[in-house]
Amino acid sequence: MIISLMMAAGDAASQAGPGTDWSAILAGLRDLASMLSIAIGLFFVLGGTLGVLRLPDFYTRLHAAGMTDTLGAEMILLGLIIQAGWSPMTLKLLLVGLFLLVTSPTATHAVASAAHQAGLKPLLGKYRAPDPTATAEEGH
């Protein structure tokens, strides 16, 4: 909503005539918002990729890929939508975002469910959840 307000204000200010050049300032703000959104999306996408490479287990990798891909993709598409402004491009990008928002968690769930049915066990390391009574005795 803020973005659409900014766009409308930019259009109105471009017709306001000389004085302070508000349209350039608002265009700069729009570019800045777009860059910020794309940068956040790239952070999530690269972080998820590193997680898929580095994490020890299939289910943890699934967690890294499934969660960050959804958020990162939506943030990058939001940044592109801010750049595109009001155009048919925005509609197409919204369509891509909608498809990704529906299909990405569904595919993640399907992969996890199939792996679980096939009997793939999660990796359990040496770490156990700390027992509160045991730690209390060690504290004394």
Add this chain to the structure above:
Amino acid sequence: MMEVSLAYFNLAAAFFVLVSMALMLGRLLLGPTLYDRLLAVNSFGTKTVLFLCVFCFVIDRPDGVDIAILYALMNFIATIAVLKFFSYRALDVSLADAHIDKQVTKGDKV
């Protein structure tokens, strides 16, 4: 001035999405189980959609987003089809008849 810097920013974003795709290819080659590879393929497809969207802003041709829509749908259908094939060893199984209990006994080969 601002337009030029935004174009360079988009180019850098496309490059980083490509780097992410290359790293995901590493998991695809290394993945110990079938499901690791499937996960990598699915994630690779999502990143391909992102790369198409960003890159058609870089080269300023809006046609690429149509291909991205198509690719998003194809990617999902391909993942589900491969999963179904490896779960039931056939594609012409009605999912309404396939029960989960049947698969636990013969799924240990995967």
